[in-house]
Amino acid sequence: MTQSKIxxxxxxxxxxxxxxxxxxxxxIFSKACSQAGLYIFGKxxxxxxxxxxxxxxxxxxxxxxIRSHVDDINLLVSFDAETLFRHGDKVTKxxxxxxxxxxxxxxxxxxxxxxxxxxxxxxxxxxxxxxSLTVQGMLDYAKDNGTILYNVPYFQLLREFSEKxxxxxxxxxxxxxxxxxLSASMAVLDFDTTVLTRAxxxxxxxKPKIAxxxxxxxxxxxxxxxxxxxxxxxxxxxxxxQTSSDIILMQGNQSSAMGKxxxxxxxxxxxxxxxASDDSExxxxxxxxxxxxxxxxxxxxxxxxxDEIAAITMAIGGALTGVRSATATSGPGxxxxxxxxxxxxxxxxxxxxxxxxxxxxxxxxxxRHEQGDLMFAINCGHGEFPKxxxxxxxxxxxxxxxxxxxxxxxxxxxxxxxxxxxxxxxxIMTCRVFDQYKINIDRGRLLENxxxxxxxxxxxxxxxxxxxxxxxxxxxxxxxxxxxxxNTGDEHTEEGHITEDPDNRIKMMNKRMSxxxxxxxxxxxxxxxxxxxxxxxxxxxxxxxxxxxxxxxxDAIDQLTVEGKNVKFVQVxxxxxxxxxxxxxxLENTKVLVDxxxxxxxxxxxxxxxxxxxxxxxxxxxxxxxxxSSSEIYNALMYIISGNAPRRIVLEHGA
Amino acid sequence: MALKLADYKTTVHNDWCxxxxxxxxxxxxQMALSEMQTPLHRATIFSGIGCSGKTPHFIHTYGIHTLxxxxxxxxxxxxxxxxxxxxxxxGGDGDGLGIGAGHFISSGRRNVDMVYxxxxxxxxxxxxxxxxxxxxxxxxxxSLTQPNMNNSVNPIALxxxxxxxxxxxxYSYDVRHLKELIKKAIEHKGLAFLDVLQPCPTYNDINxxxxxxxxxxxxxxxxxxxxxxxxxxxxxxxxxVRQPYEASTxxxxxxxxxxxxxxxxxLGIFYQNExxxxxxxxxVGRIPNYxxxxxxxxxxxxxxxxxxxxLDKLLDDLRAxx
Numbered sequence: 001m002t003q004s005k006i007x008x009x010x011x012x013x014x015x016x017x018x019x020x021x022x023x024x025x026x027x028i029f030s031k032a033c034s035q036a037g038l039y040i041f042g043k044x045x046x047x048x049x050x051x052x053x054x055x056x057x058x059x060x061x062x063x064x065x066i067r068s069h070v071d072d073i074n075l076l077v078s079f080d081a082e083t084l085f086r087h088g089d090k091v092t093k094x095x096x097x098x099x100x101x102x103x104x105x106x107x108x109x110x111x112x113x114x115x116x117x118x119x120x121x122x123x124x125x126x127x128x129x130x131x132s133l134t135v136q137g138m139l140d141y142a143k144d145n146g147t148i149l150y151n152v153p154y155f156q157l158l159r160e161f162s163e164k165x166x167x168x169x170x171x172x173x174x175x176x177x178x179x180x181x182l183s184a185s186m187a188v189l190d191f192d193t194t195v196l197t198r199a200x201x202x203x204x205x206x207k208p209k210i211a212x213x214x215x216x217x218x219x220x221x222x223x224x225x226x227x228x229x230x231x232x233x234x235x236x237x238x239x240x241x242q243t244s245s246d247i248i249l250m251q252g253n254q255s256s257a258m259g260k261x262x263x264x265x266x267x268x269x270x271x272x273x274x275x276a277s278d279d280s281e282x283x284x285x286x287x288x289x290x291x292x293x294x295x296x297x298x299x300x301x302x303x304x305x306x307d308e309i310a311a312i313t314m315a316i317g318g319a320l321t322g323v324r325s326a327t328a329t330s331g332p333g334x335x336x337x338x339x340x341x342x343x344x345x346x347x348x349x350x351x352x353x354x355x356x357x358x359x360x361x362x363x364x365x366x367x368r369h370e371q372g373d374l375m376f377a378i379n380c381g382h383g384e385f386p387k388x389x390x391x392x393x394x395x396x397x398x399x400x401x402x403x404x405x406x407x408x409x410x411x412x413x414x415x416x417x418x419x420x421x422x423x424x425x426x427x428i429m430t431c432r433v434f435d436q437y438k439i440n441i442d443r444g445r446l447l448e449n450x451x452x453x454x455x456x457x458x459x460x461x462x463x464x465x466x467x468x469x470x471x472x473x474x475x476x477x478x479x480x481x482x483x484x485x486x487n488t489g490d491e492h493t494e495e496g497h498i499t500e501d502p503d504n505r506i507k508m509m510n511k512r513m514s515x516x517x518x519x520x521x522x523x524x525x526x527x528x529x530x531x532x533x534x535x536x537x538x539x540x541x542x543x544x545x546x547x548x549x550x551x552x553x554x555d556a557i558d559q560l561t562v563e564g565k566n567v568k569f570v571q572v573x574x575x576x577x578x579x580x581x582x583x584x585x586x587l588e589n590t591k592v593l594v595d596x597x598x599x600x601x602x603x604x605x606x607x608x609x610x611x612x613x614x615x616x617x618x619x620x621x622x623x624x625x626x627x628x629s630s631s632e633i634y635n636a637l638m639y640i641i642s643g644n645a646p647r648r649i650v651l652e653h654g655a
Numbered sequence: 656m657a658l659k660l661a662d663y664k665t666t667v668h669n670d671w672c673x674x675x676x677x678x679x680x681x682x683x684x685q686m687a688l689s690e691m692q693t694p695l696h697r698a699t700i701f702s703g704i705g706c707s708g709k710t711p712h713f714i715h716t717y718g719i720h721t722l723x724x725x726x727x728x729x730x731x732x733x734x735x736x737x738x739x740x741x742x743x744x745x746g747g748d749g750d751g752l753g754i755g756a757g758h759f760i761s762s763g764r765r766n767v768d769m770v771y772x773x774x775x776x777x778x779x780x781x782x783x784x785x786x787x788x789x790x791x792x793x794x795x796x797x798s799l800t801q802p803n804m805n806n807s808v809n810p811i812a813l814x815x816x817x818x819x820x821x822x823x824x825x826y827s828y829d830v831r832h833l834k835e836l837i838k839k840a841i842e843h844k845g846l847a848f849l850d851v852l853q854p855c856p857t858y859n860d861i862n863x864x865x866x867x868x869x870x871x872x873x874x875x876x877x878x879x880x881x882x883x884x885x886x887x888x889x890x891x892x893x894x895x896v897r898q899p900y901e902a903s904t905x906x907x908x909x910x911x912x913x914x915x916x917x918x919x920x921x922l923g924i925f926y927q928n929e930x931x932x933x934x935x936x937x938x939v940g941r942i943p944n945y946x947x948x949x950x951x952x953x954x955x956x957x958x959x960x961x962x963x964x965x966l967d968k969l970l971d972d973l974r975a976x977x
Contacts, residue, residue: 034975202977248973258969262962264955267736287942290965298953298964299942301735306761310728313721317701317732320719321740321951325732343722403962430975436966441956477951478717478733479740481696486712488720489704497667497712498720 008038008063010074010236012185014178015056015083017113018049021178024203025077026057027428029182030249032199033061034430036192037243041066041551043627044426045655048274048366053113054082056655059428063241067394067429067551071631071653074236075188079154079181081106081135082114085122086655088138093146094235097139098184101151104136150229152184152221161220176217183218187225189238196222248433252395252424253278255434256354259402260326261289261300262436265352267318267325269303269311271333274366275425276356279328280304308333312340312353319344319351320487322446322477324406328354331373332363334417338380341415345385347487347496348465348475348512350409350416350444354402357421357547359625368625369422371547371598375606377417378576384509386516388412389576390527391419393550396431398424401573403439404527411444411522412515413472419575423548423598423627445474450482463494467507471514516577528572528579531586533557535568539641540591542568544583544616546575546604548627549596555630556637565641572604580611587614594640596620598628602648619648626654660689667712674864676853677706679827680774681713684743686830687837688716693741701730703746703755705781707774710745724755727762727771731934734769737951738935741841742769749779752788752808762846763817767934770840770847771819773810774827776855777862784858791916797860811913811925814848815906821847822894822909822926826884827854828864832922839924845933852884852920872918887912887923896928 012029016022026042033040041060047053058069074095078084081103091097108114108122123133129144131137139149154177162173179200186196197215204211257279260268270280284302291298305311311327318325329337334355344351355377359370377389388408392398398420409416450462464485466473473494476483486496491508493499532554535541545553550571557567570586572579587593595605595616600623605616620636622628632651639645663685671677688698698716702708704723711718721729730744751759751773762771777790784798788808795802814822821843825833833851840847854864865871869882887894894909896902909925938945957963971977 035977037975243976245974245976247975248970249975250973258966261964261969262966264953264962264964266950266953266955267732269732286969290968291963292957292965296948297944298948298955299945299950301938301942301945301950303735305728306757309725310758310761313725313728314732314735317719317729317734318736318950319732321733321737323736323950323953324955325736339722340725433970433974434966436964437961440960441962442960443956477737478699478719479696479737479951481694484696484715484717486718486720488712489722490720496718497665498709 005237006235007237007239008061008241011058011060011070011072012075012077013056013058013073013087014077014182015054015087016078016080016178017051017082018046018053018055019051020080021175022055022057025178025182026059028179028199028203030059030428031202032186032191032196033059033238034247034249035199035243036195036238037241038063038238039065039430040249040428041068042428043069043423045626046367054086056083056087061238066555068555068630071629075185077181077185079177082111084135084138085111085114086118088142089125089145091142091145091147094148096148096150096188096234097142098150098152098181098188099135099139101153102155104134104139106135108133148234150184150188150225152181152225154180157221157224161217164220165216173217176214179214179218180221183221184225187222188229188231188234189236190231191238192240193219193222195240246433247430249428249430250395252398252427254282255395256392256398256402256418256420257282258434259399261286263324263403263406264441265324265326265406266298266300267315267323268300269305269314269327270329271305271308271311273330273333275358275422276328276330276333276354278425279354279356308336309340312337312351316340316344316349316351319349320478324410326352326354328356330356330358331360334373334377334380339382341387342381342383342385343489344415345381345387345512346489346491348413350413352405352409353415353417355417355419356425357419359623365625367422369598369627370623370625371421371549371603372600372623374419374546374575374599374603377419380417384513386412386414386512387576388414388416388519388574389419390416391547391573391575392424393547393571393573395424395427395429396434399434400439403441407442408519408523410446411442411472412519413444413475414515419547421548445472447474447476447480447483450476450480452482464496465492465494465508465511467494467511471511471518520577520579523574525582528574528582529586530571530573532569532571533561534566535590536566537589539565540589541594541641542570542587542590542592543594543596544570544572544604544608545596546572547598549598552628552630552633553596556633559630559634560637567637575607578607578611583608584612587612592617592640594618594620594637596628596633598622617647618645620651621648622651624652624654629653658689658692658695660685662695663688663715665713665715669713671706671709672857674856675706676776676827676855677710677774679830679833680772680851680853681710683825683830683833683837684710685714686834687841690834691838691841697739698741698743699733701726701733701742701744703750705747705750705779707745707747707750724750724753725758726750727755727758730769731762731765731767734767735934735938736949738768738946738949743841744769744771746773747779747787748773748775748777748789748810749787752810752813756788759813760817763814763819765934766818766820766846766931768845770837770849772837772849772851774853775810775850776853776859778855778858780855780858794861796858798858809913810850812910815909815913815926818931819848820845820928820931821924823848823924824850824852824922826852826867826922828867829884829922832886836924843927844929845931883918884920884922887921887925892923894924894926896926896930899930902928902930
């Protein structure tokens with residue numbers, strides 16, 4: 001019984017205990033695929049834990065651009081028991097599982113990191129199918145599903161390998177098990193070994209000896225699987241195609257940081273928090289910057305502060321010297337920053353906060369995903385002050401948007417909250433190489449020199465908060481001659497001194513708040529919202545969403561289009577000030593409005609109600625901490641199209 | 656043209672209570688800057704919240720009146736981005752040792768080259784006299800309904816263990832001495848802390864000007880009335896760490912003196928150690944040209960508004976064909 005091969009389209013998952021090399025194996029796999037000219041989308045799931053808890057990495061591969069993950073697993077790569085218990089049943093018919101022969105007798109009770117809730121679910125599933133509560137039971141279950149099993153005796157291989165290379169430190173060699181497992185999967189997929197070798201070399205490029213050892217281990221395992229199994233029986237195959245130098249393999253925790261370097265951000269502060277720390281750590285490890293034109297080296301100073309209050313206030317202090325300054329944080333840290341954002345608001349200081357959302361409230365699910373902070377970001381801080389809230393939809397956008405948000409901050413002299421999230425931060429994808437010259441740097445009304453025209457007033461002629469027709473007054477750096485000004489968290493005069501005068505208060509409030517009207521007018525449409533596709537006039541279905549759901553929605557509606565169902569998608573990017581008239585226009589001819597969000601309440605839906613006085617017809621929400629897959633969205637949309645769906649659909653997929 | 660003392664003053668109406676100790680500190684800051692001829696635009700005074708928070712508005716240099724308890728991180732951010740600025744941070748004892756205590760400790764660890772002055776009157780004046788962190792246990796100042804239930808923090812000892820590298824104490828009614836201390840603090844290479852005793856005539860009816868003058872304080876040896884404050888330097892005390900090995904001994908003697916209170920309160924320099932690298936020095940360790948082109952002096956875009964930073968190397972590494 002031979003089936004036709006599925007070439008260059010699959011979902012590959014590797015799992016294992018945290019700290020056992022799951023990430024490096026997935027990185028090698030991703031790199032190898034991109035070097036083979038393929039497109040990938042990968043995502044990492046992990047516990048708030050250093051070592052021992054279960055983590056897994058999903059990589060979807062295709063020969064076309066992909067932007068999301070799907071529910072099904074086609075090839076599950078494991079070297080521990082827990083991965084099999086947790087994911088073994090999710091492998092599709094015709095898919096495969098790579099497992100360690102020595103683990104088959106392990107019972108589920110013997111795996112301490114499987115929590116009671118998961119234990120109950122898996123136990124019930126196996127019992128119902130009359131399978132034993134062991135790895136073998138799970139493998140039998142998978143086999144019944146039509147999954148092909150590949151047992152790899154890692155320990156035996158390691159022993160033989162150790163003899164062969166004449167290195168008897170087995171404990172050291174054990175650390176190559178992850179690469180052996182990965183390589184076994186490559187053999188099953190008939191993947192080119194020279195490309196695999198290159199990828200291993202690249203990932204371990206800082207440690208050539210370790211690279212060499214891993215390459216040898218990979219080859220050993222690859223050849224073992226090739227000699228033992230007939231790879232023609234497996235439906236999935238990865239083949240090298242034409243590579244393009246215009247494609248990069250980019251991690252979502254580095255794209256915005258890279259944007260910061262290009263944007264001219266030269267000061268970043270942070271307090272450690274998942275999933276935001278990577279942004280700062282990337283800047284810290286790349287703090288010396290190559291510059292044009294004379295090859296001089298610029299630099300970015302990164303300060304780890306004592307808390308998030310210090311992070312934001314220190315960044316504001318830096319911004320007062322005219323430096324593009326930022327901080328990166330997540331929900332709990334952002335909660336602490338809000339008083340200072342009000343200070344930046346009243347003193348018209350440009351500062352950028354990269355808000356990497358995760359599931360809240362409080363500590364919530366610290367390593368899991370959610371888009372729960374939209375309303376909070378828009379309404380953060382007491383009192384009324386202008387701020388811009390901007391949301392990026394994917395890794396590629398986050399690079400360009402980072403340059404834009406610094407422009408907004410400086411043009412409108414206000415704090416900007418750049419919404420990112422765990423789904424973006426912990427994903428990796430192939431995308432077009434960033435064109436760092438696509439977006440100009442616009443510093444707004446920043447004066448480098450002030451010429452004194454006389455000696456009037458306390459501050460000479462310069463007034464930091466001058467009332468004028470243009471609500472944006474000129475800004476100078478601390479230290480500028482003849483530019484002395486004052487700042488205060490109190491209401492202030494044009495010079496920046498405290499005043500409680502009622503008329504001044506009205507004028508200052510008007511000056512500050514009207515900057516948002518100007519921003520609404522000037523910010524280009526494509527930065528406010530983007531409409532993708534068109535809807536069938538008969539159904540008139542339009543999706544609204546924001547942030548990292550973008551990729552899964554686009555992939556889902558592509559699939560619907562193939563089936564002759566057209567759905568429009570409006571991605572809102574400028575969350576505040578809300579681009580009401582543009583979104584309204586985009587929603588013309590919409591009969592069924594579907595809001596898709598990774599939170600409980602449907603916060604964008606509330607904004608649409610508030611700003612457009614328009615009701616959402618269907619909400620597709622998810623709040624289990626695991627990002628939406630395109631399969632889930634596709635299924636939910638089909639459900640709505642069927643006419644039988646409830647008004648609120650809660651998605652639940654994910655381990 | 657030499658700058659005059661008047662050049663450092665603004666015309667902003669000062670609404671501190673008559674007799675407030677803050678006036679002495681304000682004058683001492685202005686005198687110190689004027690004597691050092693610090694260009695007006697080069698200095699920035701940062702402040703926290705409270706009566707002392709208004710200080711920058713009375714000084715004609717850049718003045719940044721920040722949030723309650725947060726003056727130190729604001730000030731450090733500016734100094735780190737532009738090390739050419741002369742940065743002075745001021746605030747009350749509640750601001751710096753209560754709500755802002757965490758920043759006090761961490762600032763000591765960094766040792767950014769700047770000055771921090773605490774206006775220490777043991778009460779929260781602007782909110783009408785509640786107990787502040789330096790008020791002694793069991794004291795009942797005028798507006799407290801019950802005696803203070805908390806022990807007081809020792810600002811000098813705290814600064815010392817936090818890592819401040821210059822620690823001194825002044826008295827707001829000894830403006831000349833305070834001005835000299837401020838000058839030394841500014842000249843110090845590293846983070847300087849000044850604890851300035853400052854009577855609050857409205858809410859602290861215990862540590863009053865008369866109390867500091869020692870109208871009720873008599874020398875047990877000769878029975879003569881004597882001021883409570885005395886100057887460390889006049890007793891032969893030397894807090895300066897001249898060789899690194901002296902640091903521990905000097906810290907010990909500083910802590911011993913910092914515990915003196917009541918009939919004898921020391922003023923002057925408790926401790927100074929310039930052997931500890933400043934935060935700026937530490938940045939140079941990572942970024943060799945930091946002092947020549949610190950963040951505030953980098954051109955981030957060219958004449959066509961294109962970024963000057965080049966990402967080529969970073970991006971090349973990520974290319975699919977690499």
